Amino acid sequence: MEQDERQIVARLEAAAELLERALSWLEERQGALAGEVEKISATVEQSHREAELIEKLEAAERELAALKTPAAQPGPDPLRKTLPAAASAMLAKHGVGEGPVDVRTLDSALSGLSLEQRIAVKTQLLRSGAIA
16 A cells, blocks of 8 residues: 555656646746747738739729719709790790790890890700700
8 A cells, every 4th residue: 555655646746747847838938928029021012913903993993983073063954854934934925935946036035134144044945955
């Protein structure tokens, strides 16, 4: 029995020694890992394909921005085919009705208006398709 106890004590001492070695190794590793990390730098070379794709992306973004810009500005509807009521009433007083308008008749009907008003009425008639 004494011999069994000695063997157990010897095994415990060997295990304790192994644990101490493992502990010291772990402490060394922790010290190495806890140290400061040096600056890491690297350069990445872009392939020709990547540069081409980046260029296409930038071109698409520029085109998209150009398309969004005019859409953001409110303006008259280019598809509008009707005249405002005031313009229709003014033209009806001078005998200009529905359908294509003769330019000479239109000029005589608009003679009482200022230059800006004449331009505005003619622009509206052009949009509506009344003047060819």
